[in-house]
Amino acid sequence: MPFKRALTYSLVINLFFLALCLLFGDLKFGAIDDYFMAARLTGALGTDYNPHLIFVNAIYGYALLPLYHLFPAIGWYYIGEMFSVFLSFTVIGFILLQRCGEHWGAILAALFTALFASDFYLVVQFTQCASILSAAGMLLFAYGIISQDCHAPNGARNDVWGNIQALAPFILGVALMLWGSVMRWQAFLMGLPFFCLGLLFILRECWSAKWHVIAGLAILFAGAFSMHAFDQKIYQSPAYEAFNKFQSPRVILGDKNNYNKNAVYEDAEELGLSGKDFHLLTEWIFYDTKVLQLIV
Incomplete structure (x- = not known):
């Protein structure tokens, strides 16, 4: 299925279910911790803007600080979590469309979103965000491995668009997994054994794309553990x-x-x-x- 069509289908499916949740649902945080972390970040608990969120990595708080300074009346913590869910669902739907074709891919993407939209959109929480971000990133990384030979047919591997398509799943996949590790470290770690097991099933394809795989995994583990160490050091003061x-x-x-x-x-x-x-x-x-x- 063409890249643009698959991406468009996935966006439309997710926008449709998000609109249903916004129009007919009762949106709220799924955990009391999110209320307090959002309040802590905005300075509502007697402090100035405080990016040290206790359960979520402080890097997420620091990333949102410029937005709070520019538009303090907007709940960027909540918007960030909702955007992470929307992005993850879009990525998963895109992969289903690419791997299963237009007919079955659209059905499976719509079914997946319909089953989980209410759980993630209506009662969004940081642990769920970490889980879906990590899952989407792992799937996209694996998709990049098995689709290495599909982006540039007839040997045209040197064109710019073909190179971008070949690298994009690895870059975005690692970025999503790093975001997941920021939202909840333990949830990210719980997904790693399944990620490694999945890579074993496509070991031959991993060898064919070994340099992309090695570079991606090196960046992933170095980045994830470095950010976690940075966050832990804050609370040792x-x-x-x-x-x-x-x-x-x-x-x-x-x-x-x-x-x-x-x-x-x-x-x-x-x-x-x-x-x-x-x-x-x-x-x-x-x-x-x-x-x-x-x-x-």
């Missing part, structure tokens, strides 16, 4: 020492349910606290640096 001490017990109490609540209530009362204090502790994440303070 003295400014986050109290947060790091508090975060571990907060996760145990707030995110887990494998403890005796009645015993905790009794211990809280002995400390002069109440059940309401415990309830707030388990339901809120303390990002606000002015209103909420660490109790020593």
